[in-house]
Amino acid sequence: MDTKRLTDYMRSRMPEAQDLAVVDFKRIPGGSSRETYSFDLQWTQNGERRSRPLIGRRDPTGGLLKTEREREYKIVDAVFEAGLKVPEPLFLEIDASTMDRPFFIMHRERGRTGYGYQMAMEAPKLREKLADDFLTELAGIQALDWRAMGLDFLGVPESGEGAARAVAEHWYEIYEKDRLEEHYPLLDAAFAWLRANPVSTDRITLVHGDFRSGNYLFDENGLIAMLDWEMAHLGDPMEDLGWTTMPLWGHEQLAGGLIDREKFCRLYEKKTGSRVDQKRLTWYQILGNAKMAVICLTGICDFTQGRTSDMTMPMLTLILPMLMGELGRHLGLL
């Protein structure tokens, strides 16, 4: 992305704006599945000078995930309209000729992010508040009437074991494609076990798909916005809970680096009114570790094959031992 083309584009989308300017344009780290740019838009309207902080997210040349930006934009738009805490989506451009690759523009929220070990260093009172806010958002997502919101275009899993089967097959297919002919015995074993033992749910909800520490903005007053919706889909509500309680996203016994895992699950039950099904939770924790290992392999594959030059991709190798260890522990293989 560059300021001139971005300015031209914004002028075309905001014909009522005069003296429009893009300022403080810079690429920022984070959100590895898309190139992320931060900038301020300034313009004059009805004689008044205005300014708005924005984020531009452009499709990458390679990287961790292969998802459609139109799909992500529609989800964020629907969730924003439903009143959940997400940055307001503003413009979607799928014509690649505008900025080389499709992109979208959204409001830039204030606040900071942090992985589990960073969150664990925050004051206990703030961590309690964030856990409450975080699970309030998760309960909000799971209470959405996705059919009424028109989100059935995401693909509705068959009842019973359909959700578990679909998500296991999805990640297994990516693993087969991106493992570069290497064998990872613990990962192979995990997928064999997941496919042979699918869990069943009688309730299908919207699943964020990456609901965890590092994917929300917060300040001293609590959670401001949930980010990174590119893996959202319809599925089992235990999927997000399993993912977010994985040790990778937490710190020692603290789920998400916030509060004790057991307390976290009890708070989830209070917020949603649904019991935590331990069997399904464990199944989705195993899936989560396998999925994250596959995401790492995709990043490594794209880096070694020259589809991305992002230095964080090969470094993802470093978390594989932790993920493999979790898989071995869950499956009784160690």
Place this chain on the structure above:
Amino acid sequence: MLFEATAEIVSPYTQNQVQTAVGMLVFVQNWMDGVPAYDAAEISDLKHCFNSMFTMLGPRSVEAAEVLQAIDRGFRAANEATPDRRAMEAEMSALAKATALGILQGPLADIVRGYLKRNLERMRSILGMGAFPA
């Protein structure tokens, strides 16, 4: 154009990439130092496992056909002039799957578990315990 290039060089993204690259260089140096020993230990371990499992099989072995085939192919790969590591790993993966599914049990499964544990320890010794790099 010059402005764009300058903006890119000083962007938070580029600064993050530089920090990551420095970390990667340190990691790669340590990793390269450890790779020969890692490879040698891996091949030796796999070879030992397949030789042990092969000798434990008898004519009346009751193991599933897929298990017997995996052990047989792994044994052959282990005893080539130059042991075929990738082939051994593929067969060990098949045995790990069989163990996870309960198809393989008893002493043979114990050998698989022992290998997986040592393999993970070797992985940890060369890659670390799993700090998130981003």
